[in-house]
Amino acid sequence: MDKAAAAKRINELRKQIEEHNYYYYVLDRPRITDAEYDRLMRELTELEQQYPDLVTPDSPTQRVGGAPAQGFQSVRHLAPMLSLSNAFSAADLLDFDKRVRNGLAGARVEYVVELKIDGLAVSLLYENGRFVRGATRGDGEVGEDITQNLKTIKSIPLRLRQDLELLEVRGEAYMPKKEFARVNEAREEAGEPLFANPRNAAAGSLRQLDPAVTAERSLDIFLYALGAVQGQAPVKTHLEGLHLLKDLGFRINPNIVLLPNINEVIDYCQNWTEKRHDLPYEIDGMVIKVNSLAQQAALGFTSKSPRWAIAYKFPAEQAVTKVKRIYVRV
Numbered sequence: 001m002d003k004a005a006a007a008k009r010i011n012e013l014r015k016q017i018e019e020h021n022y023y024y025y026v027l028d029r030p031r032i033t034d035a036e037y038d039r040l041m042r043e044l045t046e047l048e049q050q051y052p053d054l055v056t057p058d059s060p061t062q063r064v065g066g067a068p069a070q071g072f073q074s075v076r077h078l079a080p081m082l083s084l085s086n087a088f089s090a091a092d093l094l095d096f097d098k099r100v101r102n103g104l105a106g107a108r109v110e111y112v113v114e115l116k117i118d119g120l121a122v123s124l125l126y127e128n129g130r131f132v133r134g135a136t137r138g139d140g141e142v143g144e145d146i147t148q149n150l151k152t153i154k155s156i157p158l159r160l161r162q163d164l165e166l167l168e169v170r171g172e173a174y175m176p177k178k179e180f181a182r183v184n185e186a187r188e189e190a191g192e193p194l195f196a197n198p199r200n201a202a203a204g205s206l207r208q209l210d211p212a213v214t215a216e217r218s219l220d221i222f223l224y225a226l227g228a229v230q231g232q233a234p235v236k237t238h239l240e241g242l243h244l245l246k247d248l249g250f251r252i253n254p255n256i257v258l259l260p261n262i263n264e265v266i267d268y269c270q271n272w273t274e275k276r277h278d279l280p281y282e283i284d285g286m287v288i289k290v291n292s293l294a295q296q297a298a299l300g301f302t303s304k305s306p307r308w309a310i311a312y313k314f315p316a317e318q319a320v321t322k323v324k325r326i327y328v329r330v
């Protein structure tokens with residue numbers, strides 16, 4: 001095949017593979033088998049090996065980046081990455097609702113409620129539809145550049161489904177419970193120290209200097225906030241923002257709901273206190289957000305947290321140590 005034909009075939013393959021990634025990771029409805037997907041990837045890899053100058057950073061073959069980094073560059077977020085204030089009881093949530101409604105002169109408020117994924121907060125930057133940079137929260141203003149490591153997370157699109165001029169999004173990268181058990185088993189075998197919990201394991205995996213190590217650990221991510229965006233009509237509510245994220249190719253958690261008042265929010269949060277143990281990933285609470293972006297803007301931020309959102313933390317698990325008594329008949 002000559003170079004022009006190869007270039008054409010390479011572009012076709014990239015489009016097909018990106019489409020299959022969207023159906024598999026975002027819609028959770030794969031349209032081809034893993035074997036067919038691998039065949040497409042193999043054909044693309046072989047063509048790129050034949051014509052190396054046709055390789056581009058956003059090609060699906062470029063997920064496991066270059067050589068290990070010496071250290072992490074610092075990056076300044078386009079908008080500060082703040083943290084959530086906490087509620088620990090229904091009473092705290094009622095107080096939050098009262099503050100919100102006072103701040104809005106008694107206007108009607110509806111809330112979006114999300115699971116609070118227990119992972120590592122990250123920010124992803126896209127320019128002209130391509131993933132150009134990923135960073136940790138850091139101190140909220142400046143984080144660490146972990147782009148090469150984030151590229152290894154297969155559900156992070158290297159190319160958006162719409163080529164927006166500029167887009168910054170926030171999400172929580174995490175390690176599923178099963179992967180956490182597998183990684184710790186391997187570490188035990190190798191006599192290495194174990195990770196205390198999936199959050200530490202995800203953070204440890206993403207703050208690896210060698211992307212090849214990160215690539216060995218199947219991490220995943222749920223996006224939860226639309227940050228700076230250029231080239232797209234502004235959305236009016238948080239929920240529309242989440243739908244836009246999904247349309248762009250991002251993975252959104254399936255358990256997000258819109259509720260009309262704080263009492264329904266309290267019920268929904270309390271239901272998840274037990275239900276969370278059935279999830280394939282850890283959550284340490286719920287996140288409640290005012291849905292209207294105009295109301296969010298009216299409420300604004302304190303020095304470190306939004307006034308229009310709060311985290312409801314589940315009660316700490318009673319550390320029940322199951323002591324097995326073994327009675328030996330003497």
Ligand SMILES: NC(=O)c1cc2c(=O)c3cc(F)ccc3oc2nc1N
Nearest residue numbers: 082083084114115116117172224287
């Ligand atoms: N861990 C999470 O699953 C999660 C975390 C945050 C935040 O940390 C967060 C921080 C802000 F300043 C504003 C909104 C937020 O929304 C969030 N939404 C979520 N679903």
